Amino acid sequence: KQICELAYQGASTAVSVAEKLLNEAIEKHGAEASVKYPDTAYKLPMVTALSGEEVTTLGDIVPVLQRIKENNLRPEPELGNALLSGEATLYAGEIIEALRYVGGVKPDEPPYTGFLPDPILRKFGVPLVDGTIPGVAVVTGKAKDAKAGAALIKDLQSKGILVMLVNDIIEQCIEENIKVGVDYLTFPLGKFTQIIHAVNFAARAGLAFGGVPKGAREQMLDYQKRRVPAFVIVLGDLDPVTIAIGAGALFMGFPIVTDQALPPELQIPGLLEAQPDYDKIVKLSLELRGIKLKIVDIPVPITVGPAFEGETIRKKEAWVEFGGGRAPGFELVRMCDAGQVEDGKIEVVGPEIDEMPEGSVFPLGIIVDIYGRKMQDDFEGVLERRIHYFINYGEGLWHVAQRDLCWLRISKGAQAAGFKIRHFGELLIAKFKSDYPAIVDRVQVTLITDSKAIEEKIAAARDKYxxxxxxxxxxxxxxxxxxxxxxxxxxxxxxxxCIVSPERVGLCGAVSWLDAKASNEITPTGPNQPIAKGECLDEQKGMWQNLNDFLHTSSNRTLEEVNLYTLMDKPMTSCGCFEAIMAILPQTNGVMITTREHSGDTPCGMTFSSLAGTCGGGVQTPGFMGIGRRYIVSAKFIPADGGLGRIVWMPKELKDYLKDELIERAVALGLGADFVNKIADETVGITEETILPFLEEKQHPALTMPALM
Ligand code: SF4
Ligand code: NI
Ligand code: NI
Known part of the structure; x- marks a missing residue:
């Protein structure tokens, strides 16, 4: 039909543009010039995912493009051919975009992000899998007017959807003061073919998390259809290239909603539908993708959603600030008896925001009293840490740290919108009750802004901590x-x-044994199941019969055995959202650790991204292992491999982050308080050769330990 012809036409145009640019690039830089995106382990991800060719130079692209030209561009008007045109467009888009990076340039200026590197993919891994981010919207084109476009994006943000923007809608959002950027779960990718960065993001999710082998086209498409909750909203005119890109989205299994009034014969029910009414576009898109939202109505005058979690509020943007060392502050969750909690009660002890002048600093104590029939003491800490996230979800609210170190700001914008201190209570009550219905029956919140009243309460809180x-x-x-x-x-x-024990946190760092226990109480059939340890098979390496049995069943019979306390022999698998990765350094007889935050090279010759690419996807890779940061200072940190003393390298930032605990552990293990100074970091070197003399000079214990392999 007509749509197929347009897709063919658009794909042909895209492919010939790609070909022309490729030839120009080869002429200018030579066929041997390297071509790659920054900070990714997946080369050109679309090629890696769909056909698996190793593309590292411009010359490598030539046969790929040739094959696409010959196989994918078929003029006969059939839906299958339209999808092949779509696939061709994805290849063309990937090639055109990758060419922009030739010569190591960074082609995009803020606000445009261009290619989204692997660390961003991994950062959003956990919230995507746990449903905090219920879906991914790719919005491209130009809205009928900036206001309507902005309202649409705001609606997606408030629903917690991750948004990727392409073309004029970006400027429209900026014009309407919609917050965009990685911190707001709203990525302004760029123009035209930069839409491919949404698609190659999804493809990398399959490679990184899904364990889909490279080039396994059918498996990748199946993964995309079933696991990646993405959809596309196309605003404005539909030219052939846009239609061809749309066909690419359909090829990946992402439904499309357009604001253009398409005649019924041009629509494909369930896949390509028209909805000219802007108020209904989001709803239709969610329905087409089967995304169900948990709606919580929170009676506060600001937007609440994960899109605002990463929002920072600088001092000069703050109306009022609390805690952070400039005034006392604390937060505490208390388990109470039924009679002690009046559900929904909010009390403000001390001045309200109306009595707080612009730019002022006040104390703030937040006490959340919870009664629940299934509540346990142990869950207090688990719930208390949620306060940080819940408050940050508020637009114009900022929260860092925890306990009596907490530090908060309310922006001028939120104050102007009518946000009051008591609204902290509304927010917390609504979120605790909706997120933890199984353990939270009644909640009351006390907010203390009076400097006398807080003194006495903070002392009691400290006893509790x-x-x-x-x-x-x-x-x-x-x-x-x-x-x-x-x-x-x-x-x-x-x-x-993941197997989570008291001394080994889940590798994402977000699930401790207590978290898992609480979550099991909340959802008994959920992802956290209790496993009675049972018979121990290897005390030192940490292997138990029951854990093996559990692993075998729940890994779909791909794994037989797991050791909890070693990385050399049947170590725990890695999914993709690890906070840090360990790798052995054979020359030093030790191990190194690098983190998601550290983008630089490391002594094993790989960056975090390339390391992550070698050991994600749920397979055991002896010698490599994803871990949570806190596991490093656990008494059960690879004891079978020699423990803490094996660490020869880690980024400086990680050293500082764990400093006190590292020292404490080193002393406990008899390594001495100055062991931390024997661990090399990037200022010492980023190759095994350069750190070895340092380790020798410091008499690092790993050098004299039994051989690691
Ligand atoms: Fe994923 Fe493991 Fe974290 Fe669970 S504990 S969310 S499986 S990384
Ligand atoms: Ni994961
Ligand atoms: Ni994970």
Missing amino acids: QARDARLKGLTDESVDTFYSCTLCQSFAPNHV
Whole structure:
């Protein structure tokens, strides 16, 4: 039909543009010139994912493009051919975009992001799999007017959808003061073919989390259809190239909604539908993709959603600021008896925001009293950490740190919108009740802004923190008979299983043993299942029969055995959202660790991204392992491989981050308080050769340990 012809026409145009640019680039830089996107382990991800050719030079692209030209461009008007045209357009788009990076240039200026590197993909891995981000919207084109476009994007943001913007809608959003940027879950990719960065992001999710092998085209498409909740909204005129790109989206299994009044014969029910009414576009898109939202109505005058989690509010943008060392501040969740909690009650002790002048600093104590029939003492800490996220979800609210170190700001914008101190209470009550219905029956919140009243309460809070910490210290792998599984990431990495023990946090860093326990209480059939340890098969390496059995079943029988305390022999698998990665450094007889935050090279010859590319996707890779940051300072940190003393290199930032605990652990292990100074970092060197003399000079213990391999 007509749509097929247009797709063919558009694809042909895209392919010939790609060909022309490729020839020009070869003429200018030579066929040997390297071509790659920055900070990714997946080369040209669309090629890697769909056909698997190794493209590293301009010359490598020639046969790929030739094959696409011969196989994919078929003029006969059939839906199958339109999808092939779509696929051809994806290849063409990827090639055109990749060419822009030849010669190591960074072609995009802010606000445009261009290619989204692997660290961003991994950063959003956990929220995508746990449903905090319920879907991904790719919005391209130009809205009928800026206001309508902005309202559409705002609607997506408030629903917690990750948004990727292409073309004029970006300027329209900026014009209407819609917050865009990685921090707002709203990525302004750029223009025209830059839409491919949304698609290659999705393709990399399949490669990184799904364990889909490169070139496994059918498996990749199946993964996209079933696991990636993406859809496309096309605004404005539909020219042939836009239609060809649309066919590419359909090829990936992403439905499309357009604001143009398409005649019924041009629509494909369920896949390509028209909705000229802007108020209905989002709803239709979500329906087509089967995305169901948990709607929570929160009676506050600001927008609340994960899009605002990363928002920073600088000092000069703040109406009022609390805690952060400039005034006392604390937050505390208390488990209470039924009679002590009046559900929904909010009390403000001290001045309201109306009595706080612009630019002022006040104390703030937040006490959340919770009664629940299934609530446990142990969950207080788990719930208390949620305060940070819940408050940050508010547009114009900013929260860092926790406990008596917490630091908050309310922006001038939020104040002008009518945000009051009591609204912190509304926000927390609504979120606790909607996110934890199984353990939270009644909630009341006390907000203290009075400097006298806070003194007495903060002392009581500190006693509570201390008691909690003492209990946590006593919580060891030996002291419990049950560990927990986490299979949350299976929505992306179908064979991956984390085993979470008191002394080994999940590799994303977000799921501790207590978190898993609480989550199991909330959703007994959910991703965190208790596993009675049962018979221990290897004390040193940490292998238990029951854990093996569990692993075998829940990894879809791809794994037989797992050791919790070593990275050399049947280590835990990695899904893709690890905070840090360890790798062995054979010459030094030690291990190195790098983090998602550290983008630089490391002594194993790989960056975090390329390391992540070698050990994600739920397979065991001895010698490499994804871990949570806090596992490093655990008493169960690879004891079978020599423990903490094996670490020979880590980024400086990680050293600083864990400093006190590293020292404490080193002393406990008899390595001495100055062990931390024996660990090399990027200022010492980023190759094994350059750090070795340093380790020798410092007499690093790894050098004299038994051989690692
Ligand atoms: Fe994913 Fe493991 Fe974290 Fe669970 S604990 S969310 S499976 S990384
Ligand atoms: Ni994961
Ligand atoms: Ni994960």
